[in-house]
Amino acid sequence: MTLLVRLSVLTVSMGFVACAAEPTQGGDSAQPTPVSLLEPLALVPVEATDDPLAEHRPDDVDCPAAAWGEEGGGFEVQTGVCAYAAFDQPLSVELGAGDLIEISVWHDTLDASEPADGHVAVLLGGLVLWEETVAIPAPSAALDAAVILDATPSPGARLGLHLHNHGYNSWRFVEVQVTPR
Secondary structure (H helix, E strand, O other): OOHHHHHHHHHHHHHHHHHHOOOOOOOOOOOOOOEEOOOHHHOEEOOHHHOOOHHHOOOOOOOOHHHEEEEOOEEEEEOOOOOEEEEEEEOOOOOOOOOEEEEEEEEOOEOOOOOEEEEEEEEEOOEEEEEEEEEEOEOOEEEEEEEEOOOOOOOOOEEEEEEEOOOOOEEEEEEEEEEOO
């Protein structure tokens, strides 16, 4: 992601945060507090039959538990052992249209024996909320996004994380948080 694109995302994100900080109805001037949606210990692998991005899924997925898990408060996946990962968890809070979802994903230097692409996504209720494709090889980087929900998720909607990439690389879902409207 170029510096100009990052600055644009930051500028747009700051605009969303400024909008979210307006007083609520009834004269309450308290600013909404962001709440983390990402609970690394609650994430479970998604079965092939339930994978909302099954068109990306190879036939022979092997993603042993040693390749993924909580790391520094986030959720890390080592793609040298797990080239395709799909996880989800229940939502800990109710979400509504207009809520601001902020996403932060980091990756270490990306390398592979042949040039390839890495694909990372965050899903809500099986629908892609945000996604990014990263060309490999690539230097380490942070991928940050701010998304305003345009609709209230269905009851029982789950937060999903998706990643596939070739080569021995490390990706970390650092944060997925909501600031209520």
